[in-house]
Amino acid sequence: MNSIVTEQGLPTNSFSMKKGFALLAEHSTVVVFVAMMIAGYFLSDKFYSVTNITNVLRQSVPLGIVSLGMLYVILTGGIDLSVGSIMALVSVVVALMIPEYGLWIAIFAGITVATLVGSCAGGLVSYFKIAPFIATLAMMTIARGLALIVSKGQPIFVDDIAFVDFGTGYFMGLPLPVYVFLGFSMLAHFVYKKTAFGRLVISIGSNETATRFAGIPVERFKFAVYALSGMACGVAGVIAATRTGVGSPVLALSFELDAIAAVVVGGASLAGGRGTVFKTVIGVLILSVISNIMNLMNISGYLQQVVKGVIIVLAVVLESFKSKH
Amino acid sequence: MDKINSEYSIVINNVQKNFGGIRALKSVDLKVKKGSIHALVGENGAGKSTLMKILSGIHIKDGGTINIDGQEVHFTSPKQSQAHNIGIIHQELALSPDLTVAENIFLADLGFGSQLINTNQINSLAKLALDQLGFEIDPTTRLGDLSIAYQQMVEIAKSLAKNVNILILDEPSAILSDKEISVLFEKLRELQAKGVTIIYISHRLEEIFRLTDAITIIKDGTTVTELDPKTCTESDIINAMVGRTFEKLFPPKLTPSNETVLEVIDLNTARLLRNINLNIKKGEIVGLAGLIGSGRTEIARCLFGIDLMASGLIKKNGQVLQINHPADAVKLGIGLVPESRKEQGAILSRSIRENMTLSNLKGSSSFFGLINRLKETTVSHKLQKSLAIKLGSIEDPISSLSGGNQQKVVIAKWLNTDCDVLILDEPTRGVDVGAKSEIYNIIVELTQKGYAILVISSELMEIIGLCHRTYVMSEGEISGELVADEMTEENIMRMALPKRAVI
Numbered sequence: 035m036n037s038i039v040t041e042q043g044l045p046t047n048s049f050s051m052k053k054g055f056a057l058l059a060e061h062s063t064v065v066v067f068v069a070m071m072i073a074g075y076f077l078s079d080k081f082y083s084v085t086n087i088t089n090v091l092r093q094s095v096p097l098g099i100v101s102l103g104m105l106y107v108i109l110t111g112g113i114d115l116s117v118g119s120i121m122a123l124v125s126v127v128v129a130l131m132i133p134e135y136g137l138w139i140a141i142f143a144g145i146t147v148a149t150l151v152g153s154c155a156g157g158l159v160s161y162f163k164i165a166p167f168i169a170t171l172a173m174m175t176i177a178r179g180l181a182l183i184v185s186k187g188q189p190i191f192v193d194d195i196a197f198v199d200f201g202t203g204y205f206m207g208l209p210l211p212v213y214v215f216l217g218f219s220m221l222a223h224f225v226y227k228k229t230a231f232g233r234l235v236i237s238i239g240s241n242e243t244a245t246r247f248a249g250i251p252v253e254r255f256k257f258a259v260y261a262l263s264g265m266a267c268g269v270a271g272v273i274a275a276t277r278t279g280v281g282s283p284v285l286a287l288s289f290e291l292d293a294i295a296a297v298v299v300g301g302a303s304l305a306g307g308r309g310t311v312f313k314t315v316i317g318v319l320i321l322s323v324i325s326n327i328m329n330l331m332n333i334s335g336y337l338q339q340v341v342k343g344v345i346i347v348l349a350v351v352l353e354s355f356k357s358k359h
Numbered sequence: 360m361d362k363i364n365s366e367y368s369i370v371i372n373n374v375q376k377n378f379g380g381i382r383a384l385k386s387v388d389l390k391v392k393k394g395s396i397h398a399l400v401g402e403n404g405a406g407k408s409t410l411m412k413i414l415s416g417i418h419i420k421d422g423g424t425i426n427i428d429g430q431e432v433h434f435t436s437p438k439q440s441q442a443h444n445i446g447i448i449h450q451e452l453a454l455s456p457d458l459t460v461a462e463n464i465f466l467a468d469l470g471f472g473s474q475l476i477n478t479n480q481i482n483s484l485a486k487l488a489l490d491q492l493g494f495e496i497d498p499t500t501r502l503g504d505l506s507i508a509y510q511q512m513v514e515i516a517k518s519l520a521k522n523v524n525i526l527i528l529d530e531p532s533a534i535l536s537d538k539e540i541s542v543l544f545e546k547l548r549e550l551q552a553k554g555v556t557i558i559y560i561s562h563r564l565e566e567i568f569r570l571t572d573a574i575t576i577i578k579d580g581t582t583v584t585e586l587d588p589k590t591c592t593e594s595d596i597i598n599a600m601v602g603r604t605f606e607k608l609f610p611p612k613l614t615p616s617n618e619t620v621l622e623v624i625d626l627n628t629a630r631l632l633r634n635i636n637l638n639i640k641k642g643e644i645v646g647l648a649g650l651i652g653s654g655r656t657e658i659a660r661c662l663f664g665i666d667l668m669a670s671g672l673i674k675k676n677g678q679v680l681q682i683n684h685p686a687d688a689v690k691l692g693i694g695l696v697p698e699s700r701k702e703q704g705a706i707l708s709r710s711i712r713e714n715m716t717l718s719n720l721k722g723s724s725s726f727f728g729l730i731n732r733l734k735e736t737t738v739s740h741k742l743q744k745s746l747a748i749k750l751g752s753i754e755d756p757i758s759s760l761s762g763g764n765q766q767k768v769v770i771a772k773w774l775n776t777d778c779d780v781l782i783l784d785e786p787t788r789g790v791d792v793g794a795k796s797e798i799y800n801i802i803v804e805l806t807q808k809g810y811a812i813l814v815i816s817s818e819l820m821e822i823i824g825l826c827h828r829t830y831v832m833s834e835g836e837i838s839g840e841l842v843a844d845e846m847t848e849e850n851i852m853r854m855a856l857p858k859r860a861v862i
Contacts, residue, residue: 230720230728237717241706247665247697248718248772249689307708 062352063301063313066345067320074323078330084207086326092209092277094322096121096270098315099215100289101296102222103266105314106259108297111239111306112166114263116155117270118289119177122282124148124271126181129190129281137194145268151177152264156257170260174290181283190281201276211273218266223311235259239306295342296321299349320349367426368393368525368556369414374423376409376580383409385580387423391573396547396557398567398588401577402600402791407560410577411527414558415447416440427525446523448531452510454517456503461485463502464517488516493542506652511535515543519550526550527558530789537650537852544570562791563818564593576600597792608796609824610803615643620811621693621780623662626671631657631835635671639780639811644802646822646829646846647815649855653832655815656698659782662813663695664688675780689718694773698784698815700762704769707758711750712739714757714768719776742771746801763787763794770801781805784815799825819848831855 058065074081100117107114124144131140151173158169192198203210226232234255237245246252275281300317302309324345328338369391376384384406391397399407412418414425416434425432427443434440440447454463461481462469469476485498494512502510511531518526528547535543547557547570559571567574567588574586576599583599618641626635631654639645647655660666662673664682673680675691682688688695697703705714716723716735723735739753746767750760757768766786773781783802787795802812802825816822822829828842831854839854 228729230724230730233713233720233730234717237706237709237713240708241702243703244706245717246685247663247695247703249685249694249776250717251684251686 062355063299063316063320063349066299066349066352067316067323070320070323070327074327077327080330081327086330088204088207088209088212090319090322090326091212093326094318095209095211095215096274096286097289097292097296097321098318099218099266099270099273100263101293101300101314101318102218102311103259103263104290104293105222105297105300105302105309105311106235107166107263108294108302108304109235109239109306109309110256110259111242111304112159112256112259113170113294113304114152114155114260115167115170115290116151116173116177117263117267117293118286119174119181120148120151120264120267121271121274121289122285122287123151123177123181123184124268125275125281125285126185126190126283127281128272128275129192130184132192132194132197137196141272144272145265148268148271149261149265152267153257153261155264156260159260160253160257178283181285185281185283187283189283192275192279192281197276198279201273201279211276214269214273218269219311219315226311231255231258236307239308241307292321295346299346301353317349320345366392368395368428369558370424370426371410372424372426374410374413374425375421376406376413376418377421383580384413384420386582387577387580388582389575390585391556391558393428393556394551394554395572396551396559396570398571398574399558399560399577400562400564400567400574400596400600402793405577405600405791406580407577408529409580411447411529411558411560414440414525414527415445441521444522444524445527446518446521446525447527447529448514448518449529452514454502454510454514456501458502459498460489460496460500460502460505460513461498463513464488464498464520466517467521485516485520488520492516492519492546512539512543515546523555525556525558527560529560530562531559535651538856539651540566562789564596567596568593600792608792608799608820610800612644612825612827613642613803613806615806615827616641616809620676621662621813622672622674623658624672624674626658626661626673627669628657628661628666629669632661632668633836635837637830637837639813641779641809641811642806643828644806644812644814644826646826647813647832648819648822648829648851649832649838651817653855654835655832656784657835658832659695659697659784659813659815662688662693662782689776689778692778693780693782694718694776694778696766696769696773696781696783696786698788700765700769700789705757705765708756710754711743711748711757711760711768712736712753715739715742715753715771715775718772722775738775742775745774746771747797761791761794763790763798766790766794766798767801770798774805779809780811780813782813782815785817786814787816787818787821819851822846822851823848 080086100121104114104117124147127147128140128144131143155170155173158164159166200210205213234245234250237250238252238255242252271285274285296317297309297314298304299320300309300313302314324342325338328341367390369389371387371389374384374387387406387410401407409418413420413434416437416439419435432443455466458466464485465481469481482498489496489498492512492515494516496505496509496512502513505513515531531543551557561567571588574588574596576583576586576596578600586595586599619638620641621639623635623637626632635658647658649655657666661668664684664687667683673682680691682691701707706717712735716738720730723730723738725731736753743750743753748764748767748771750764757765760768786802787798790798805812814822814826823846826846828840829846829851830837831839831841831851833855841850
């Protein structure tokens, strides 16, 4: 006890500084996000308007939901390239079915289709031992092709009022889709933190062999994450379509890259086993805010891509510093 | 000074090394005579590997002096160490599985100065090097297609392909079979005759007596003593290593019941195993001895559902089992402590708690797969106490533990399930003597609780000291069964050696 009292002066100071640095490195994703929110204030006076912030939130919903599914896939050490194509397929299926079967059956069918496509990828990865990159690359072109066939290559307009209302509606000042994202995030976080499923997904990504040798039916879990990712794409596809009121076979082109970027910017490791739901959500917001700020500044789309790439690299480099120290 | 020059190849004085706050080496002294084979012995974590890494320039010493052939050196990079013709063979293999054997051997300079590779040239040079060593390995084989033991030989050939005066071997025998070890020893003696000085690190005392001219013992980063293998005994070494008298490594065996728990009938696999028949009784420890590659691990893999069998029956308590996946095996009450702790046994980056409860998360859950953290923590603490696992906190990653304590966590994982058949594949590999004895005690305690246990081991003393009886394997078949006093090193070896080999 005595020694603690006598050594309180200097050691405590240096300790808190060390701790501060460690904290900063630990939460590099959050640091980048906060820095961008501050930068937004100086770069554009429109950034902090209510319309703009709600707009950013609304725009980040599809990417957010897809990224949560992607996070689970990446946690197992896999990858899902089919997300954008599945969204397009779902948007087309839903838009085509609404006139004949009504809104809810159409949405249900769309999400079912998405889950099935995800399950196909999951089956290929788990039971046919095909590399996730290849299996989901195949599903990516298949789903996109199906979307183009079903829609005959044309956008399909939806004139169901309820459908479009959902995409543009508000509740307590926030766009309705934001609540869906919030709900999914909380669910994903809960599963990650509290359930055996979440624990085993992380365990598989950390060391698949040892997890199998512990008697875990690893294949079943890997199958499940791809099916879940597909389902998430279904929900995201529906929401994306409600925003524009169009089912489009070219919706969400190269969306898989944004989703992977969001998860990686959120500190996840592509090798599996590392990443959190909270930081993935922050990663999604970082990507959305970058685009938004640059739009407000009237930066050309070409330059935007370059800046986006640089910021992704910065975030990941920061993250790698953390794992070194 | 002149005397030192002529007599000693390496003189290390009071060398120190700190990693952050941890004092890995406090004060190490070591004198190695020119052209001798010098053993370096100590428990895991005693500082042997750190010292060797300083000698090979991977770590930089913080204090003390090192003289190589009378010249004081301070290595700051592996290049400097190599310039003094020091070669080291590390514990872990550093080879590229997708390259050929020859490419691996000459990886540092594939083109011999040129940017173009002459495949015929490196193949024939590699063949020459391998032949000289007496290793029958085709230099054009893809390295990954070789067994681990053969890969180790390639590592040795790779090191010797360079011109070395001082060769350091860090536990080279851990994964070699006895035949391969004999070849290695022969080669090391030849090198010795050519004037090469050899430092040999090993846990296997029997080898040290067979091979070495002097023994230096390190404990907790300090040199304890130097012994002469011609005059000292095994207990002298063990006592110096652990700093306490080691009465008994093995606890007394308990009498098993007559009730047969596990029975294997006419098991065959496509690749290796032929007509395997064995049984284990309740409370019995059965050994599975044999050379590396004889099929011991393959039996474990079949019983645990990792590999599928081509024909045969596995029965437990009289019931025929269908095992197609480790998950089936665990459901049917069979657990496996696999041979490679780092790759197969433990999830190194995750916490001790998560490793302990991995196989039975249901047991720590309330409902719907919802983990009850309180239950999980309680279970983990209980396991930690009952196996006396030395740890800081159960939330620390399992990689923070010593090898012995990691192995205890892997065993704890199975004690947290309903398994009553436990297969232990090399349960004390890479574990220091103190922890070894603790693991033996745990195994014997398990028999008291009615576990049926199969122990696969390359250490004959372990089979003899721990098991009630043992099967001996040779070339995919069980070549014999030895009970109680019949289990001697000679008997086991006679059965383990392939029939066509000339002894």
